[in-house]
Amino acid sequence: MALIVQKFGGSSVKDAEHLRNVADIVTGTYKNGNDVVVVVSAQGDTTDDLIDKAKEINRNPSKREMDQLLTAGEQISASLLAMTIEDLGYPVVSLLGWQAGFSTSTAYGSARIKRVNPERIKAELSKRNIVVVTGFQGVNKYDDMTTLGRGGSDTSAVAIAASMHADLCQIYTDVDGVYTADPRKIPAARKLDVISYDEMLELATLGAQVLNNRSVEMAKKYHIELEVLSSLTRAKGTIVKEATNVEKMLISGVAKDENVARISVIGVPDKPGLAFRIFSKLAQKNVNVDIILQSIGRNGTKDISFTVEKDKMDATIELMQSYVETIGASSVVFDDDVAKVSIVGAGMESHPGVASDMFEALFEANVNIQMISTSEIKISVLIKKEDANKAVAAIHAKFFEQIGQ
CATH class of the missing domain: 3.30.70.260 (ACT domain)
Structure with missing residues (x-):
């Protein structure tokens, strides 16, 4: 019997139909004899809707009151999912972040997790309950609710996995794994079977929106194996773990960031x-x-x-x-009319000429480079925002479609 932590994003729990699908995944894992802890985000656009409601009342609300409001979104998701699992005939309990033992800093809106005391979760698992936990939130030393900032539910899931030494932490998203580029923009993008923590961390930091970078940092620190997969396709996803073979692929992906x-x-x-x-x-x-x-x-x-x-x-x-x-x-x-385009790959450390291939691809696409930044496993360039999609397509073609990695 294994302990598996499963996290479901807002698009996976957005309505009754999707909640039933998630409940089926969770109970299937439970039926196989596993202990299951589920972490959920707010449904669909709930967080954005709550922010809009706040602004109708107060254009500049305090961060404390915003946290009091926004934590309601995950509470709704957790309760509704628990009810759905109940309806299928399985034992389940939902817990808020503070009930699940999340203690955070006092930085409202972007709190950091200070510690997780998983005793309540362990007690519920010992009763053979499925445990549903609200992601994105905790409580500070003043007993105020806090939120963890963008992508906080990923971080919540990994923190639980780390505190309980889970065998696997599965992150269910609206894509079925980590790709060499955004498959919605680059049809030739390939799904990766495995990617290293360092590569995933760089991609997350550089604009790939599959995983939150704080969650990857934590997974690497505590050696938590992650799997990124889709709640809709049920296909095998991408495993994120320690690097094992950096020779097989020169680069792992191309990322774009327009928030720059x-x-x-x-x-x-x-x-x-x-x-x-x-x-x-x-x-x-x-x-x-x-x-x-x-x-x-x-x-x-x-x-x-x-x-x-x-x-x-x-x-x-x-x-x-x-x-x-x-x-x-x-x-x-x-x-502010700029974008950052990056390539990431542990293989580039031992292969000369990667930068020249990237710059050649940009030259052939008539994309001008404004600034360059490099590390052992990444190269980033700053370009005009209007050239970003063209640049990603050209670089991806150079490294994956023409060379045939």
Whole structure:
């Protein structure tokens, strides 16, 4: 008998028909003799609908009250799924995040999990109950409900799997695995049987919306084997685990991220310490910086460009404009009509020429590169947003369709 954690996203539980389908999957796993813990997201567009309702009342509600509101979405899903499983004749109990032992930080809207005490879950499993847990939420030291931010239900599922040493954590989504590119945009995209934690983490961070990057980080840290699969097709999915054979595939995927903006600080005096001062200022305001480019000094100055998430752009511009005079720079310019396109693969570490192949594909597609960032297993480029889909298609064709990996 194994312990299996199964997470179902909003599209998998969006209505009665989909809830019955999920209940069938869960009870099938239970009938095979397994202990089952199920983590659910809010139904369909429930979270967005709740946000809209809040804005009808208050255009700028406090984050605490938003968390009090938004946690209701997962509570509805968990209760309805438990009722559906009950109707099939199986023992089941639903638990809110705090009942399931989730203690979090006090950062409303983007809380971090501090610990999970799974004693209540274990007690329910010992009674042979199926346990349904609300994802995306916990409770802080003030006994206030908190939410974990975007993709938080994935993180909830992996946290439960880690705290209980689960044999497998299955993430059910609206796609049947991890693909070499978005199959909705690239028909030739291939489903991967296996991908390493590091590759999946890079893809998640770089715009692939299959798994939340925090959940992958946690799975890697606690050696939790993940399986990404569809709740609709029931087909075998993609396993995410430690790398075993990095020689078989040069790259694992191509990702696109349009939630990006480029900020440039122009005319920075060409002397030591100013780059540190700029980026430490951003760090103090919790602004994550990705691609960085510094020009060669000219006439005693240089330009420093970097990318941030688009929703951080206005705050970053305001911060940098207030700081320009202090460091002796001349101005701040920005561009939010950009996108980041990346390739990821553990195999590129031992194969020269990957960058040149990627740049050749972009050249042949007449796509201009603005900035470049590299690591051992990824290469990212910043380009015009209008060129993003064309760039992904060209790069995918270069590495998967023409070479025939």
